[in-house]
Amino acid sequence: MQVNEVVSRPFEGEEDFWRVRDFLIATYPVTPVGYNWEIRRWDGWRFHREATDITPEWSERLHLWQTADGQLVGLAHPEYEGSAFFEIDPDYRYLEAEMIEWAETHLAVAQANSAARVLHLDVMDYDAARQRLLIERGYEQTPYRFSARHLRFGKRPLPQSEIAPGYHLRCTEDNDLDFQRMADVLNAGFKRNIHTAAEYRSFVTGSPSFEHELNLVAEAADGSFAAHVGLTYDAANRRGIVEPVCTSPDHRRKGLARALMIEGLQRLRARGATDVTLGAGDSEAASALYDAVGFNEAYGGHVWRIIVSA
Numbered sequence: 604m605q606v607n608e609v610v611s612r613p614f615e616g617e618e619d620f621w622r623v624r625d626f627l628i629a630t631y632p633v634t635p636v637g638y639n640w641e642i643r644r645w646d647g648w649r650f651h652r653e654a655t656d657i658t659p660e661w662s663e664r665l666h667l668w669q670t671a672d673g674q675l676v677g678l679a680h681p682e683y684e685g686s687a688f689f690e691i692d693p694d695y696r697y698l699e700a701e702m703i704e705w706a707e708t709h710l711a712v713a714q715a716n717s718a719a720r721v722l723h724l725d726v727m728d729y730d731a732a733r734q735r736l737l738i739e740r741g742y743e744q745t746p747y748r749f750s751a752r753h754l755r756f757g758k759r760p761l762p763q764s765e766i767a768p769g770y771h772l773r774c775t776e777d778n779d780l781d782f783q784r785m786a787d788v789l790n791a792g793f794k795r796n797i798h799t800a801a802e803y804r805s806f807v808t809g810s811p812s813f814e815h816e817l818n819l820v821a822e823a824a825d826g827s828f829a830a831h832v833g834l835t836y837d838a839a840n841r842r843g844i845v846e847p848v849c850t851s852p853d854h855r856r857k858g859l860a861r862a863l864m865i866e867g868l869q870r871l872r873a874r875g876a877t878d879v880t881l882g883a884g885d886s887e888a889a890s891a892l893y894d895a896v897g898f899n900e901a902y903g904g905h906v907w908r909i910i911v912s913a
Contacts, residue, residue: 607670609698611705614665614680616657620649623667623690624811626675628839630692636880636901637727637751639690643812643835643844644882648682650810653801666705668698679705685712686723700736707740711911720911725749727904737907747906748885752898754868755878759897764866767857770829771822772866774815777807788820788828792849812844819867821859829854832863836874843871843879848889864896 623645630639649655668677676692679702687706689699703724711720724742726733734744766772775781782800789798807813817834830850836843845867850860871879881898883889890900 607672607674609668609670609676609695611666611668611701613662614667614678615662619665619667620657622675623678626678626692627690628837630690631837631840631842634693635727635729635751636753637882637904638693640688641835641842641844641846641880642837643833643846646810646812647806647846650813651802651806653799653805655805655809664710666702666709668695668702677702679710681710685721686710686725688725696732699733703736703740707909707911711909714910722909722911724907725904726907727751727902729902730904734907737909740909742907742909745906745908748903749906750883750885750890750900750903752881752883752893753878753901754880754896754898756868756872756876761869761872762865764862764869765858766821766862767859769824770854770857770859772862773820773822775807775818775820776815779804782807784820784826784828785831788831788851789847789849791851791853792831793847817867817870819863821854821863823854827851829857830859830863832860832867834867834871836871836876838874841875841877843868843874843876845879845881848881848892860892861896864892868896 624642627639627642627645631641665678665680667675669675676695677698678690680688682688687710689702691699707722711722713720724737726737764772775785779800782803785803786798786800790796812835817836819832819834820828821830823829828851832848833846834843835846845864848860848864868879881893883893
């Protein structure tokens with residue numbers, strides 16, 4: 604049997620964005636949880652910012668691999684400076700060495716006061732094949748751990764969502780006040796100062812993953828948002844996605860995120876979802892919450908790093 608020839612090329616624009624999104628949906632049923640990005644993460648990477656246009660820089664930082672007849676089989680891209688992520692059809696894993704080499708050349712960033720550059724990759728602990736490739740190229744596993752979590756509904760009973768006294772559980776609304784409140788709770792919950800109302804407006808109006816009905820908040824007595832849980836429904840795979848989960852420090856230890864997650868799970872089940880996934884870091888508090896709600900850790904992983912010579 605003749606193997607279909609694969610060629611690589613730079614990311615070219617709007618059509619490629621949607622091709623990648625369709626690819627992520629199509630590969631979910633044939634890959635382990637967390638193997639490729641889910642659509643909420645892909646949509647958020649583009650639309651969760653004030654400027655959402657695809658610029659010429661995208662062609663320098665995203666690279667596609669496709670068969671000669673145009674079937675997309677792989678993508679290399681960053682999420683943050685000095686990172687690389689690979690979305691791969693599992694039938695084409697032999698391309699990974701080539702993809703890693705491309706990422707080292709195009710995505711590694713200079714270290715302070717050094718001519719050397721650094722690149723970080725997220726690697727699942729089960730992925731012995733990728734780990735062997737990285738070790739051969741001089742990568743080292745860092746202590747930073749993350750996980751892919753999974754909940755299958757099955758016949759599982761869900762408790763009723765009960766919000767703490769003094770708070771109101773609701774969906775966000777399409778107005779500037781709620782956009783600013785969302786920016787505020789994201790900044791407070793994740794200890795950032797980068798989120799703005801304009802950024803959130805872009806996400807609401809541009810992202811196909813976004814639905815107000817699945818964008819839940821706990822509103823405090825003063826009208827501010829004390830906690831937030833965002834959910835996405837991938838109808839093609841009957842899968843729910845939880846991203847993000849955050850609580851403002853002044854409102855923690857009141858069960859707000861748990862109440863929002865339970866409400867969100869009920870809404871996803873009503874849509875027809877059979878299972879729900881989420882990605883998590885190594886926070887003990889977050890892990891305890893996800894365990895309590897019913898998410899199992901499907902797979903764990905670590906960040907790997909290489910110092911690329913100048």
